[in-house]
Amino acid sequence: MSNPANAKSKSGVTGIVRKLISGFTGIIWTIFAIGHLAGNLQLYKTDGTAFNQYGHFLESLGGLLILAEIFLVLFLGMHAISGIQVWLGKRKARPESYKLYQSAGSKSKQSLASRSMIVTGSVLLLFLVVHVLSFKFNIFKPADVITLANGAQARDLYKYVWEAFKNPVYAFGYTFVMALLGLHLRHGVWSALQSLGMMKPKFSPVIYSIGGIIAALVAVGFLSIPLYIYFS
Amino acid sequence: MSKETIRLKLKVWRQEGPKVKGELKNYEVEISTHASFLEMLDVLNEDLIHKGERPVEFEHDCREGICGSCSLVVNGMAHGPQANTAVCQLHMRHFKDGETITIEPWRASAFPIVKDLVVDRSAFDRIISAGGFISVNTGSATDANSILIGKDLADHAFDYATCIGCGACVAACPNASASLFTGAKISQLALLPQGDPERKRRVQSMVNQMDVEGFGDCSNHGECEAVCPKGISISAIAMMRREYVKSYF
Numbered sequence: 095m096s097n098p099a100n101a102k103s104k105s106g107v108t109g110i111v112r113k114l115i116s117g118f119t120g121i122i123w124t125i126f127a128i129g130h131l132a133g134n135l136q137l138y139k140t141d142g143t144a145f146n147q148y149g150h151f152l153e154s155l156g157g158l159l160i161l162a163e164i165f166l167v168l169f170l171g172m173h174a175i176s177g178i179q180v181w182l183g184k185r186k187a188r189p190e191s192y193k194l195y196q197s198a199g200s201k202s203k204q205s206l207a208s209r210s211m212i213v214t215g216s217v218l219l220l221f222l223v224v225h226v227l228s229f230k231f232n233i234f235k236p237a238d239v240i241t242l243a244n245g246a247q248a249r250d251l252y253k254y255v256w257e258a259f260k261n262p263v264y265a266f267g268y269t270f271v272m273a274l275l276g277l278h279l280r281h282g283v284w285s286a287l288q289s290l291g292m293m294k295p296k297f298s299p300v301i302y303s304i305g306g307i308i309a310a311l312v313a314v315g316f317l318s319i320p321l322y323i324y325f326s
Numbered sequence: 327m328s329k330e331t332i333r334l335k336l337k338v339w340r341q342e343g344p345k346v347k348g349e350l351k352n353y354e355v356e357i358s359t360h361a362s363f364l365e366m367l368d369v370l371n372e373d374l375i376h377k378g379e380r381p382v383e384f385e386h387d388c389r390e391g392i393c394g395s396c397s398l399v400v401n402g403m404a405h406g407p408q409a410n411t412a413v414c415q416l417h418m419r420h421f422k423d424g425e426t427i428t429i430e431p432w433r434a435s436a437f438p439i440v441k442d443l444v445v446d447r448s449a450f451d452r453i454i455s456a457g458g459f460i461s462v463n464t465g466s467a468t469d470a471n472s473i474l475i476g477k478d479l480a481d482h483a484f485d486y487a488t489c490i491g492c493g494a495c496v497a498a499c500p501n502a503s504a505s506l507f508t509g510a511k512i513s514q515l516a517l518l519p520q521g522d523p524e525r526k527r528r529v530q531s532m533v534n535q536m537d538v539e540g541f542g543d544c545s546n547h548g549e550c551e552a553v554c555p556k557g558i559s560i561s562a563i564a565m566m567r568r569e570y571v572k573s574y575f
Contacts, residue, residue, distance in 0.1 A: 108533050109503070109543035110570045180501065180543040187435055187502035187542030193337075193350055194428040196402035198498065200409050201557075203548035209500065211545065285546040288560070291568035295561045 109183070112176040117289030119173040120282050124308070126166060127275070131315045138322070142252030146240065150248040174219055181212045203302065207280040214278040221271045228258065256323055265324035269317045276313025283308050331358055332423040336370065338382055339430045344438050350428065359419040363406065364389060364396060366418055367429075383442035391415040391555060394490030397497070398443055399430040404494035404553040412492060412555040432497035436504070436539045447493050449539040450507060454491075456535035457528035458511040460520050473519050486514035488556040495550035495558075501542030506550040508536045509566035510558050516569050526573035533570055 133152075136145040152159055197204045207214075227233040229251070237249040259265045284305035287293055293301060333356050341348025355373070357366045364386050371381035387395040391412040398413045400406035405413045408420060421427065429443065437445040475483075487510075495506035512529050515521030521528070544563060551560045 108537050108570075109505075109541075110533055110567055112543055113567065114571065180545060184501035184542045184545075187540060188433055189435055190433055192399060192402060192430055192433055193339075194402040194430070195399075197549060198403045198407070198409065198552040200552050201548060202552035203546065204500065204552075208545065208547045281546070288546045288564050289567065291564045291566075291571065293561060293564040295559055298561070 109180075112179055113289040115172050116176040116180070117286035119169040119176075120286040121290075122169050123166070123173065124279060124283060124286070124312075127279075127312055127316075128308075131312060134316070134319055137252065137255060137319055142250070143243065145252040145255075146248055146250060147242060149251045150242060150246060153248075154246075170219075170222070174215065177212060177215050203281075203284075205281065207277045208285070211278065211281060214274045217271060217274055218278060229255065259320045259323035262324065265320040268320040272313050272317035272320075275316065276309045279309035279312055280306055329359065329423055331356060332418065332421060332425075334366075334418075334421060335424070335426040337426065337428040338370075338443070340382070340442055341431075341439055343441060348439065348442075350430075357418050359417070361418045362389065362414060363398070363400070363416040363418065364414050383440075383444045385444050386414060389414040392490060394492035397432050397445060397447070397492055397494070399432065399497055401428055404432070404497040405492075405555055409552070410555060410557045412490070412494075415555075432493050434493075434496050434502035434541065436502070436541050437493060437496065445493075447491070449541070450491050450493060450504070452539060453504065453508055453532055453535045454511065457524070457531040458515070460515065461524060475518065479517055483514050483517040486510040486517070486558060486562050489514075489554075489558055490556060492555060494553045494555065496541060498549045498553040499542065499544070500547055500549065501545050503544040503550075504536050504539070504541040505544035505563045505566065506554065506558060506560065508532050509560075509562035509564075512569055513562045513565040516565065525569060529566065529569040529573050533566070 133148055136148050139145065232249070232254070235254075237251060237254045239247055240250045242248050259268070282305075284293075284302045287301055287305075333354065336353040336355060337350040338353060339348055340351045353370055353374075355366060355370045357369055361369070364384070367382060367384055374381045385395045385397055387393040389396075391414060394412070396405075396412050396414045398405070400413060400416070405411060406416045406420075408416050431439055431443045432445045432447075434445075436449040437447055439445050489507060489510040491507065493507070496502055496504050499505075512532060515528065516525050546560070546563075548560050551558065
């Protein structure tokens, strides 16, 4: 019950370090998501060459792309582990929960989004595995090969994506998960900045609002694509 | 004029000791709307004593919102529904006739229950002992204003210094984190020239002690700020993190 003063915390990693890791890796992934979305918007150009050229350009980066992917996976792992540790720590820090608990409101930023980070995060992690297997490695179905305008051989990813999202399971599954991404970012974006110590009272309300706007734009941007393809 | 006396149903956490299982017990009380929340519990206790039952244990001292002793979770909210007040400053006029009120202790493994609604908050003392002070040579007092501090800075530091150490931040936090309490002290001292020489050692030592005590991590829910009787901003937590990072450079 009583701990001697000046004992060392067991792991040597303090809660603040976990938050710094979580915040930094979260910001990197948010930036990646925005970049990814910008690329995906090429799917709205119906002749498909723009999207396929963009895909081919990424693959032609070779080692640079692989390096970026290694870092992304590493950051995702760190993000997930720190999140799981926070969740486990919370159960240890309050073994007996309140019989009645409610948010005091007003200045509280507690919301469905903030309380469901572990759930939305877990779903997103599972989703990412399926997503990468489907669209990067084409595990479930091989992609056709086409010749681009400059003569290079490339996968016809445009056709691949269109075919996938004509399947209602994919189209609505993606829509649902992207809504969860929006929820995750609603708390995640401003929270990451707070974790990195960047929030000051003067800017906090603005940053909190901007966090919500980024979350909504990213979610709507991503989920509009499967819906557009399915219904067109 | 509203009714001067109201009847309330109470669900109060009763627990014989630290290792005994507790439960919510039902009571009824009739109380003036002018009474404070703690006076309502006094009336309940007098009634229980008359009946030969064990009174409800709860902590209190100044009853004017400055000592940080009172520590009740009222209807699921630390210090009850009224913002910027300790529960001793909450009055019964905020409740309706016939209402049911649930009263629980702070719940955190770092704040073990002593009895009923009383918890052991000495974990906070150990966090302060780890560095929440300024080491000075005692002797004759220095001249007032020998170190000049700007008004803005003094006000800013004072906002963090208003912490009364009640522990509501921990009680309300979904993760039972002590970040607001620890951050407030670190920020207060880091802002002032008197706190500057020891700032690196202080933040590392206090953050480490906070973890050793078994408080949870902060998830930036901001619930602590909403229940804090002094309205201390979670900017203290952001500042603690900045101080922590800076302490390694």
